[in-house]
Amino acid sequence: MSAAHPPAEHPHTxxxxxxxxxxxxxxxxxxxxxxxxxxSTYLLYRNVTGDGPTSADLYxxxxxxxxSFVLLMSSLTMVLALSSVQNGDRRAMRIWLMATAFxxxxxxxxxxxxxxxxxxxxxxxxxxxxxxxxxxxxGFHGAHVTIGILMLLGLTVMSxxxxxxxxDSRPVELVGLYxxxxxxxxxxxxxxxxxxxxx
Amino acid sequence: MSEADLQHEESGHxxxxxxxxxxVVLALITLAEIAIYYIPALASxxxxxxxxxxxxxxxxxxxxxxxxxFDSRIFTRLFAAGLLLTLTVFILMLxxxxxxxxxxxxxxxxx
Numbered sequence: 001m002s003a004a005h006p007p008a009e010h011p012h013t014x015x016x017x018x019x020x021x022x023x024x025x026x027x028x029x030x031x032x033x034x035x036x037x038x039x040s041t042y043l044l045y046r047n048v049t050g051d052g053p054t055s056a057d058l059y060x061x062x063x064x065x066x067x068s069f070v071l072l073m074s075s076l077t078m079v080l081a082l083s084s085v086q087n088g089d090r091r092a093m094r095i096w097l098m099a100t101a102f103x104x105x106x107x108x109x110x111x112x113x114x115x116x117x118x119x120x121x122x123x124x125x126x127x128x129x130x131x132x133x134x135x136x137x138x139g140f141h142g143a144h145v146t147i148g149i150l151m152l153l154g155l156t157v158m159s160x161x162x163x164x165x166x167x168d169s170r171p172v173e174l175v176g177l178y179x180x181x182x183x184x185x186x187x188x189x190x191x192x193x194x195x196x197x198x199x
Numbered sequence: 200m201s202e203a204d205l206q207h208e209e210s211g212h213x214x215x216x217x218x219x220x221x222x223v224v225l226a227l228i229t230l231a232e233i234a235i236y237y238i239p240a241l242a243s244x245x246x247x248x249x250x251x252x253x254x255x256x257x258x259x260x261x262x263x264x265x266x267x268x269f270d271s272r273i274f275t276r277l278f279a280a281g282l283l284l285t286l287t288v289f290i291l292m293l294x295x296x297x298x299x300x301x302x303x304x305x306x307x308x309x310x
Contacts (some may be wrong), residue, residue, distance in 0.1 A: 015273065016271075017271055017273060017274075021274070022273070022274070022277070025274045025277045025278050026277050026281075028278055028281070029277050029278050029279075029280055029281020029282065029284075030281055031281070032278075032281040032282050032284075032285040033281060033284060033285050033288065035285075036285035036286070036288060036289050037288070039289070040288070040289050040292045040293060043293060044292075044293070044296055061233065061236060062233075065229070065233045068229060069226065069229055072222075072225050072226065072229060072256075073222065073226070075222070075225075075260060075264050076218060076219065076221075076222035076264075078264070079218045079263075079264045080215055080218060083214065083215050083218065086212075176264075176265075177265055180260055180261070180264045180265045181265075183260060183264075184256075184257050184260050184261060187253055187256045187257050187260070188253060188257065190232075190253075191232070191249050191250065191252070191253035192253075195232060195233075195236055195249050196245070196246055196249055197245070
């Protein structure tokens with residue numbers, strides 16, 4: 001018996017929208033509050049440095065700019081992966097997914113290096129309120145990127161088992177939404193935390 | 200224009216070449232952000248310019264890469280609700296502390 005698959009654009013739900021996509025957008029809306037609270041906390045405590053180093057002593061803007069650029073470009077590779085799967089080009093999709101995961105890993109590698117440098121220069125999670133708020137905010141962002149990388153690798157594995165295609169592209173779209181969200185959070189973090197000087 | 204671009208245009212979504220153009224704009228904005236950071240003459244305008252650039256990048260990503268421009272308005276409203284709530288809490292929290300004359304009190308044990 002063959003089951004008729006509803007078209008991806010018009011699922012049979014009470015809203016006429018895909019429930020998984022609706023849930024993803026609701027989740028991303030709640031994530032705004034999650035990161036918003038950490039950014040607010042950082043802004044309140046960024047000058048409370050105690051005897052530890054300040055942001056001016058630590059931040060390396062050219063270095064962080066390159067990391068930001070890498071993450072920004074990973075959004076392009078992600079959207080190209082979605083475009084490829086919707087066109088039925090699984091091979092191109094896998095290449096773009098792997099490229100996105102690679103760029104994400106490069107970003108995480110940069111963050112690990114930055115954290116290591118900061119610790120060597122005397123800023124730890126418990127050095128000062130500035131240190132706590134900085135590491136919690138950027139650390140949680142890094143954790144989100146890491147989860148995104150795992151999901152990208154999961155999609156690549158699914159694809160190599162014959163899953164994902166023009167009629168089954170929703171998982172790529174959902175992971176893409178998550179990935180772009182992680183990118184826009186970094187757009188805000190890069191400006192507010194790194195570029196705007198502390199008073 | 201590639202075949203993939205044509206297929207996407209027919210479906211009402213942007214194609215790969217448009218995504219690349221958006222990425223180039225995002226890269227240029229990032230370059231501008233970093234450039235103004237190092238120009239002393241723009242020091243007084245630094246914060247408004249950085250906020251404007253950041254907002255532009257944010258909007259480009261959510262409208263084009265996350266397809267909010269082309270998808271159902273329900274998704275936009277759902278995300279905007281979270282964003283609006285965040286901004287409200289953010290502004291109220293910062294105002295509460297700064298109107299009382301300074302940064303938040305530090306928790307015990309933290310310098």
